[in-house]
Amino acid sequence: xxxxxxxxxxxxxxxxxxxxxxxxxxxxxxxxxxxxxxxxxxxxxxxxxxxxxxxxxxxxxxxxxxxxxxxxxxxxxxxxxxxxxxxxxxxxxxxxxxxxxxxxxxxxxxxxxxxxxxxxxxxxxxxxxxxxxxxxxxxxxxxxxxxxxxx
Numbered sequence: 836x837x838x839x840x841x842x843x844x845x846x847x848x849x850x851x852x853x854x855x856x857x858x859x860x861x862x863x864x865x866x867x868x869x870x871x872x873x874x875x876x877x878x879x880x881x882x883x884x885x886x887x888x889x890x891x892x893x894x895x896x897x898x899x900x901x902x903x904x905x906x907x908x909x910x911x912x913x914x915x916x917x918x919x920x921x922x923x924x925x926x927x928x929x930x931x932x933x934x935x936x937x938x939x940x941x942x943x944x945x946x947x948x949x950x951x952x953x954x955x956x957x958x959x960x961x962x963x964x965x966x967x968x969x970x971x972x973x974x975x976x977x978x979x980x981x982x983x984x985x986x
Contacts, residue, residue, distance in 0.1 A: 838958040839950040840935070842895040842909070896949055899935070901961050906937070908946075913939070920967040923959070938972055 860883055867875035900907040905914040917939050924934040924945075932955060937944045948955055959968075 836901045836958050836961045838899045838935075838948065838955065840897060840899055840908075840946040840948055842892060842897045843946065899946070899958070901958070901965065906962075906966075908944075913937075915965055918966050920969040921962060922969045922972060936972065938969060943972060943974075943978075 897909045919938040922936050923932050926933040
């Protein structure tokens, strides 16, 4: 059984968000160069490069596969004993399942679902045979902030 997902949590952002981001970063870089602070401009370029790299990684499409040995995401296989369980996050406006959250024993992974509803239901039914569905999970204040800002 296979489910198509994004390689992380995928946010739909408006073009205005990118335009404002570009204007602010451009102004900071221009100000740094005008004040002969080349080091500051290089640091800003590094942050922007890191942000763009993260965006490209989370926009990649991959898949989750249920296998005998465990759960396979892309080329990585996680054995079942590495998981506490999983839960589903809903988009309340559209009344659809948006994310699948995998709770490992030492980390949390959130993936936005790319697949259709019918395949998703079959995948959840099969996954529930191997891992428990949980009611909720603990998010740190930093995780909540990042998700609210949609980074």
